[in-house]
Amino acid sequence: MKSAVVQLPGLNRDRDMIDALTKISGQAPVTVWQTETEIPDVDLIVIPGGFSYGDYLRCGAIAARMPVMQAIRDKAEKGVKVLGVCNGFQILVEAGLLPGALMRNTSLRFVSKEVMLEVVNADTHFTRTYEKGQLIRCPVAHHDGNYFVDDATLAALEDGNQVVFRYAAGTNPNGSLGDIAGVINAHGNVLGMMPHPENLIEAAHGGNDGRGIFASALEVIAA
Amino acid sequence: MTIPNSIAITPELVASHGLKPDEYQRILDLIGREPTFTELGIFSAMWNEHCSYKSSKKWLRTLPTKGPRVIQGPGENAGVVDIDDGDVVVFKMESHNHPSYIEPYQGAATGVGGILRDVFTMGARPIAAMNALRFGAPDHPKTRHLVSGVVAGVGGYGNSFGVPTVGGEVEFDERYNGNILVNAFAAGLAKSDGIFLSEAKGVGLPVVYLGAKTGRDGVGGATMASAEFDETIEEKRPTVQVGDPFTEKCLLEACLELMKTGAVIAIQDMGAAGLTCSAVEMGAKGGLGIELDLDSVPVREDRMTAYEMMLSESQERMLMVLKPEKEEEAKAIFVKWGLDFAIVGKTTDDLRFRVLHQGVEVANLPIKELGDEAPEYDRPWKASEARPALPASEVAEPDDYNAALLQLIGSPNQSSRRWVWEQYDTFIQGNSLQRPGGDAGVVRVDGHPTKALAFSSDVTPRYVEADPVEGGKQAVAECWRNITATGAEPLAATDNLNFGNPEKPEIMGQLVGAIQGIGEACRALDFPIVSGNVSLYNETNGVAILPTPTIAGVGLLPDWSKMARIGGMQDGDVLIMIGGDGTHLGSSIYLRDVLNSTEGPAPFVELAAERQNGDFVRGLIRNDQVTACHDISDGGLALALAEMAMSATKGMSVSLVDQRGATHALLFGEDQARYIVAVPSDLANFIGAGAESAGVPFRRLGTVGGDRLVVDGVIDVAIVDLVNANESWFPAFMA
Numbered sequence: 001m002k003s004a005v006v007q008l009p010g011l012n013r014d015r016d017m018i019d020a021l022t023k024i025s026g027q028a029p030v031t032v033w034q035t036e037t038e039i040p041d042v043d044l045i046v047i048p049g050g051f052s053y054g055d056y057l058r059c060g061a062i063a064a065r066m067p068v069m070q071a072i073r074d075k076a077e078k079g080v081k082v083l084g085v086c087n088g089f090q091i092l093v094e095a096g097l098l099p100g101a102l103m104r105n106t107s108l109r110f111v112s113k114e115v116m117l118e119v120v121n122a123d124t125h126f127t128r129t130y131e132k133g134q135l136i137r138c139p140v141a142h143h144d145g146n147y148f149v150d151d152a153t154l155a156a157l158e159d160g161n162q163v164v165f166r167y168a169a170g171t172n173p174n175g176s177l178g179d180i181a182g183v184i185n186a187h188g189n190v191l192g193m194m195p196h197p198e199n200l201i202e203a204a205h206g207g208n209d210g211r212g213i214f215a216s217a218l219e220v221i222a223a
Numbered sequence: 224m225t226i227p228n229s230i231a232i233t234p235e236l237v238a239s240h241g242l243k244p245d246e247y248q249r250i251l252d253l254i255g256r257e258p259t260f261t262e263l264g265i266f267s268a269m270w271n272e273h274c275s276y277k278s279s280k281k282w283l284r285t286l287p288t289k290g291p292r293v294i295q296g297p298g299e300n301a302g303v304v305d306i307d308d309g310d311v312v313v314f315k316m317e318s319h320n321h322p323s324y325i326e327p328y329q330g331a332a333t334g335v336g337g338i339l340r341d342v343f344t345m346g347a348r349p350i351a352a353m354n355a356l357r358f359g360a361p362d363h364p365k366t367r368h369l370v371s372g373v374v375a376g377v378g379g380y381g382n383s384f385g386v387p388t389v390g391g392e393v394e395f396d397e398r399y400n401g402n403i404l405v406n407a408f409a410a411g412l413a414k415s416d417g418i419f420l421s422e423a424k425g426v427g428l429p430v431v432y433l434g435a436k437t438g439r440d441g442v443g444g445a446t447m448a449s450a451e452f453d454e455t456i457e458e459k460r461p462t463v464q465v466g467d468p469f470t471e472k473c474l475l476e477a478c479l480e481l482m483k484t485g486a487v488i489a490i491q492d493m494g495a496a497g498l499t500c501s502a503v504e505m506g507a508k509g510g511l512g513i514e515l516d517l518d519s520v521p522v523r524e525d526r527m528t529a530y531e532m533m534l535s536e537s538q539e540r541m542l543m544v545l546k547p548e549k550e551e552e553a554k555a556i557f558v559k560w561g562l563d564f565a566i567v568g569k570t571t572d573d574l575r576f577r578v579l580h581q582g583v584e585v586a587n588l589p590i591k592e593l594g595d596e597a598p599e600y601d602r603p604w605k606a607s608e609a610r611p612a613l614p615a616s617e618v619a620e621p622d623d624y625n626a627a628l629l630q631l632i633g634s635p636n637q638s639s640r641r642w643v644w645e646q647y648d649t650f651i652q653g654n655s656l657q658r659p660g661g662d663a664g665v666v667r668v669d670g671h672p673t674k675a676l677a678f679s680s681d682v683t684p685r686y687v688e689a690d691p692v693e694g695g696k697q698a699v700a701e702c703w704r705n706i707t708a709t710g711a712e713p714l715a716a717t718d719n720l721n722f723g724n725p726e727k728p729e730i731m732g733q734l735v736g737a738i739q740g741i742g743e744a745c746r747a748l749d750f751p752i753v754s755g756n757v758s759l760y761n762e763t764n765g766v767a768i769l770p771t772p773t774i775a776g777v778g779l780l781p782d783w784s785k786m787a788r789i790g791g792m793q794d795g796d797v798l799i800m801i802g803g804d805g806t807h808l809g810s811s812i813y814l815r816d817v818l819n820s821t822e823g824p825a826p827f828v829e830l831a832a833e834r835q836n837g838d839f840v841r842g843l844i845r846n847d848q849v850t851a852c853h854d855i856s857d858g859g860l861a862l863a864l865a866e867m868a869m870s871a872t873k874g875m876s877v878s879l880v881d882q883r884g885a886t887h888a889l890l891f892g893e894d895q896a897r898y899i900v901a902v903p904s905d906l907a908n909f910i911g912a913g914a915e916s917a918g919v920p921f922r923r924l925g926t927v928g929g930d931r932l933v934v935d936g937v938i939d940v941a942i943v944d945l946v947n948a949n950e951s952w953f954p955a956f957m958a
Contacts (some may be wrong), residue, residue, distance in 0.1 A: 009476075009561060010469045012385025016653045051383040054469025110378045114646045139649040141382070201648040204667055204783070 001043040001218045003029040006072070008063050009049030009197045011087060013198065020198035023048065024214045032068060039071045042080065044217050047072070049086030049141070049196060059102060060090035060142045069095050081125050081217055082190040086142055089148040089182070089192030098185055099157065100149035105142070106175030116168035117181055117195060121161045125186055126191045129212035135138040138195040140173050145194040147176035147183075160186055161181065167194055226575045230260040240267035253344035253592055261585040262580065262702035265593065268534055269495035269503060274599040278725040279757045282738045290751040292714055293417065300341040300492060301303050301411075301563035302753025303418055306779050311418065312669060312676055313347035316355075316719040316775045319760035323405040327372025331405050332380040332466040335539050338409040339384055342494040343475050344541065345412025346419040346482050350652060352381050354391040354407050355680045355719070356643075357774045358882045359400030361635045361956055366395070369403055369630075370958065377407070377464075378575060378646040383468035384475070386645035387655045388903040389664025390678050394772075395635045398684075401763025402404065406719040408680055408775040412668065419482060419503075423509035423544045430513060430568035431550075433557060434478070434540040435470045436523035437498070441536025451724060451762045457650065470539040470562070477560040479540065486549030486705045490530075493540040499533045503576055507594030512571035514676040517580040529580035544570060563838050569725050573800045607691055613809040613823030616886035622889070624861075626928040627817050631858050631891075632865050633948030635956070636815050642953035643649050661789040661869070662708040662854055665780065675783035677711035679776055683857070686825035689731045689810045695740025695772055696828040700895055702776040702855040703748050706899060707837040710786050710844030711778030713748065718755040718774055723767025725759045733770040734759075741772060746824070747830035750776065787844040787852035790870030792901035796850050798864075798875060798924040799900050799910060802836050804882045805892025812858045813891035826893050833896040839919045840898045848906050855887040855897035861890040863899050865932055874929030879937075881922055886937055901927055 003021050007014050014031075035163055053062035063069065067166070069091075076082050076097055084092040084166060092098045105111055114137055122132040130136065145152045149157065154177065157163055165182035172179045174194070182193030197210025228745070230236070237247045240263055250258055252264050256951040258266065272278060278837050286298035294311055295303035301315035320333025335352065342349050359366045370393075381388055386409065423430075441464035481487060489509065491501040506513035527535075545553055550566075558563035571577075578586040578595060619629035631637050644659040656667035656675055663679040680699040687694025699716065706713040718741060723730040745752055761768040780786055792798075800833050808814055809823020843849050851871065855863040868875050881891050902910055907923065933939045 008384070009473050012383070012472060013651060016651065019653060049465055050385065051469060051472075054383070054467065057470070058295060110646045110648070111374070111643050112650065113381070138649045143382075181857055196650060199653050201653075205653065 001025065001045060002027065003218060004039055005029045006032050006045065006053040006068060007048045008034045010052045010054050011048055013049035013086065013196065016198045017046055017048040018052050020201050020214060023092050024211060025218045025220055026199065031147040032222050034068050036065045036184050037067050037071055039075055041210040044070055044081045044083065045075060047084040047088030047091050049088060052087055052091065053093040055182050058073065060087060062089045063091045064094035065145060073097065079189055083126065083217060084192040085198065086194055089194055090144065092190060092192045098156060098183055099153050100147055101182065102144050103146040103148055110143040111173045112122060114139050115173055115195065118168050120166050121164045124164055124188055124191065126165060126213050126217050128216040135168050136205055138197055138210055139199045141197045142194055143199040145174040145176060147180045149177065157183060162186065164191060232257055232263060233485055240821040241271050242267055246270060249598060250353065252578065254588060257344055259585060259881045261533060262588060264530045265499050265586055265588065267593035268499045269593045271398065272827065274496055274500055276757055277598050277600050278602050278759060279720065279734060280599050282735055284750045285738065286742045287745045288751050288753060290749060293751055293753055296753050297755060298422055298904040300344045302717060304713065304753060304777065305362065305415065306676065308671065308704035309415050310433065311413050311415050312410055312777055313342050313345045314717055315341050315411055316408040316717045316773060317341065317520055317756040318719055318721060319405045319407060320402060320721060320758050320761055321353050323373055324403050326463040327882065328376040328379065329368050329463050329465050331376030331463045334405050334407040335377055335380040335467065335946050336466045336471050336538055337494050338407040339471065340494065341385065341564045342409045342411040343417065344490050344492040345413065346417045347413035348479060349386045349409050349411040349653065351664060351678055352386045352388045352408060353678055353680045354388065354393035354777060356391065356393045357399045357404035357771060358395050359403065360397035361395050361784050363397065363400045367957060373405055374643050374646050380466055382648040384472050385651055387666065388726060389649060389655055389666060390659050391569065391680055393640050397492055398769045399726050399768060403929060404721050404771055408619045408772045410777060417482065417743055419490050421489055421505050423489045423511050423842045425488060425504040425545065426570055427545050427763050428570045428571045429547055429550065429566045430515065430565065431543045431545050432540065432565045432567045434474045434562055435467060435537060435602050436521040436563055437532055437535050437538045439527065439531055439535060440465050442534045443532055450762050453730060459770050460788060464536045464538050466538050471560055473560040474539050474541065477557050477562055480496065480556050481553050484549060484552055486545050486553045488542055488546060489544040491542050497534065497536050503590055503594045504784060504890060505544065506570065506576060506590045507544065512566060512573045512575045512590055514571050514577045515579065517578060518646060519565050519567045521565050528577060529585040530588065534889040538880065555914055565886060600741065601727045602725055602731045603637055605728040605736045607736060610689055610824040615806060615808050615885040618808045618814060618887065619818060620887045621817060625940050628861055628865060628938055628940060629944065629948045630864060631812060631816055632945055633952050637812065637858055637862060638948045638952035640953065641950060642957055651713045656783055656786065657788060658710065662705040665709055665783065665945055667783055667787060671855050673782040673784065675780040675786065677706045677709045677778040677780060679705035680773060680774045682707060682771055685810050685815065685821060686772045687733065687770040687772060690825040691736025691770060692740040693825040693828055695737035696744040696830065697825065697895060698772055698774040698829050698831045699744035699748065699750060701856055702774045705839060706776055707841050708787060708852045708854045709780065710841055711749050711780040712841065713776050713778045714761055715753045716745065716752050716774050716776040718752050718772060720757045721761055721768060721771040721773065722759050723762045730767055737770060737772045741774065744830055748834055785845055785847050788850050789853045789867055790851060792851035792871050792873060792927045794865065794928045795905050796927040797905050797907035798877065798927065799907065800860065800897060800904060800922040800924050801840055801900060801914065801919060802897030803893055803894055804884055806868050806884055807894045808888055808891045811891060811893045813887065826895050828895045836898065836919055839914060839917050843900060843902065843910060848910060849900040851897050851901040855899060857893065859891040859893050861938065865945050867899060868932050869944050869949055869956065873927050874931045875925060875927055875933065876929065877925035877934045879935050883939060908935045
């Protein structure tokens with residue numbers, strides 16, 4: 001399956017993401033620049049992490065208003081899978097493709113560490129290689145990962161099984177509501193998550209717990 | 224000439240530019256007239272200590288800077304070292320001490336930004352960063368504020384730029400109460416045929432300004448950084464630059480993209496003394512004149528004077544000499560990344576540095592004398608007095624070894640730095656094989672199946688104070704040892720020499736001694752210095768910092784699958800000490816933190832033993848014979864064992880029965896050239912025999928297992944208690 005990685009000024013995990021997608025699918029993703037208004041035919045669009053536009057105004061706020069976002073929105077409406085990681089998640093939220101907001105970590109400090117994630121919903125395009133309730137290791141690296149939604153939206157997310165990942169007990173690095181680490185849209189094709197599965201996919205990373213997300217989204221048969 | 228000279232050049236004005244009367248006389252002799260105000264600013268920027276190395280140059284020349292792998296030594300933006308297969312590593316360490324004390328967040332952030340720019344200016348993509356930070360006493364009223372700001376600033380810039388921070392140091396000592404140290408290291412990867420230098424070539428070629436606009440921030444920063452501090456320090460805040468890592472990230476991508484087009488003849492980043500220093504260096508190195516037209520310089524504020532533009536230290540700016548036929552292609556790349564691109568001048572053949580502003584020539588100076596022919600001093604110096612020996616028999620034993628170990632492992636200086644490095648992105652780029660907390664940071668070489676680089680930054684300032692020569696040797700030896708402890712071959716180093724006021728003979732003596740020691744060790748260990756930086760005048764109200772010559776080194780691992788880590792040991796493994804028994808308690812951590820004394824000489828560094836023991840350990844690692852390795856440094860054997868045990872969360876049972884000497888010296892002595900390795904039990908005898916035949920001293924210490932660190936009836940502590948003591952100090956301090 002084909003994938004695309006969106007490149008915006010200030011994103012800095014685009015190379016990590018390209019590397020992970022290439023290693024897992026055996027095929028390099030196409031790259032899409034901020035000014036492009038059309039995205040080639042792909043099965044998965046990834047918005048990687050970083051500090052698009054320097055996080056000025058608000059994380060993801062400027063990116064959400066760039067021309068390329070309309071193209072992503074069009075693809076998402078047609079059912080193409082979209083994954084936003086870290087700043088990518090913040091951008092999807094700012095663009096209205098996912099509910100909620102990502103606020104500053106409660107510690108008010110940048111946090112870079114490995115946490116444990118609970119796979120809350122293993123029945124999505126992105127998590128089929130995992131078991132429900134499985135705990136996986138995953139690095140985080142962010143300053144604004146404190147997820148928040150209002151009560152009604154939270155209830156709807158929980159009812160709709162849209163919470164895909166939670167920080168396992170005692171490992172929430174940012175104070176997010178309900179330990180939420182990743183959410184999916186109601187249609188089930190747009191996933192946003194703060195942790196970085198692309199940094200835990202091979203022996204050099206000390207583990208490959210993150211691999212399953214890409215293998216699942218790209219329908220790679222597990223080796 | 225029609226040079227406006229509306230501001231009178233008074234002795235006070237000269238002095239406020241940090242120029243001494245004899246230096247001003249030299250200017251008058253050189254140009255045969257009174258300088259204009261702008262020219263005075265240019266001289267001040269070029270001839271200050273920070274840019275000219277006028278006090279240290281004579282001694283820096285004695286350092287070994289060549290070697291079979293050295294492609295570029297000191298004098299460029301960074302050093303370049305061959306790592307085989309056409310790959311090179313480009314690295315340097317640089318201080319941002321003075322600005323970080325005045326404005327910790329921006330000072331530290333722009334220190335990181337400056338060193339990253341030095342690396343990518345050479346054509347390398349940054350792949351690793353380290354930071355050696357030194358703060359005042361924990362109970363000094365400014366310390367928490369400075370720690371908080373500096374760490375956030377380092378993280379804020381590096382994380383956003385996208386480089387993993389893989390190592391560094393954080394220490395506290397009251398001698399840094401008035402002058403903290405922020406030494407930033409960066410390394411990048413390039414191809415040996417893709418290195419870019421600052422030497423301008425060709426007459427009449429365009430000089431191009433790239434990156435961010437010029438503002439009034441940082442005017443006179445380098446001059447400020449070349450002076451002592453006093454109570455007026457708050458007034459110096461406007462001399463600190465403001466960083467924008469977003470622009471720097473764009474500048475990185477744009478520069479690397481531009482370099483691929485073949486358009487770049489010469490490139491120099493604008494760091495200290497901004498436009499002045501970069502233009503002068505490019506011209507002086509190339510034997511060319513430079514003419515700048517300030518009306519073309521992109522500015523972010525109205526009505527900036529020539530003086531301000533020439534001395535601004537606004538960040539994220541570059542100067543290049545470009546091939547004229549590639550100008551349009553180059554411009555398109557910068558427009559794509561949203562950066563400024565302006566032709567601001569040209570190279571000339573008259574060796575003059577000419578600056579035009581609103582049609583008027585505001586400066587016209589001889590470029591060579593500004594740059595590589597700046598003044599040089601042979602300052603008087605006085606060697607430090609040797610301290611009398613301090614035998615272990617004159618040092619009190621602890622009443623309770625368990626309590627002493629827990630105190631040391633949980634002390635401000637030996638406790639875990641997790642609170643710090645969890646604010647730095649250590650995962651980004653996906654190549655970090657060893658993150659902070661071990662002996663060295665290790666990053667694999669992108670695109671190569673097995674190669675990796677190891678990085679470590681070290682110095683023990685209390686040793687340098689006790690004995691500058693031995694302290695200088697020890698800084699190099701410990702760096703070399705930490706790199707070796709991963710299995711890497713140490714290749715080359717960068718030095719960041721932080722000292723007090725060199726006009727005082729005793730301070731100058733520390734600098735001279737430390738450089739002598741560094742040179743001796745680098746020669747003995749084949750570990751040349753390929754780049755570096757000197758930071759002097761680290762004094763406040765006449766009190767100098769501890770002499771702190773930070774050494775940051777780079778090593779090569781041909782196959783990272785055989786790398787050693789501090790915490791890899793398994794139950795049943797045998798622990799072996801390589802090197803002699805502990806004897807030396809002078810200037811030790813035990814003496815300082817448990818007995819509250821700083822007396823005694825620094826440990827002697829026997830360089831031949833250092834090399835022999837290190838080569839032996841590296842051989843074991845490369846033969847896949849060790850499961851864990853750690854060097855013995857601050858706190859001696861006891862601390863090294865505890866650090867290994869905590870890292871593996873495994874217990875150890877250790878006996879000192881074979882060792883001779885006082886127990887506290889065996890456990891806390893800081894003798895050099897020592898390592899602990901954990902090896903599978905079936906290999907222990909074989910390794911012992913190997914050490915014996917290689918003439919390497921070794922001791923079988925004991926075995927791995929259980930959940931307590933037990934030493935022969937003197938120490939018996941639960942690993943969980945060690946971990947709690949080690950992890951709790953920093954968060955509690957900063958809470």
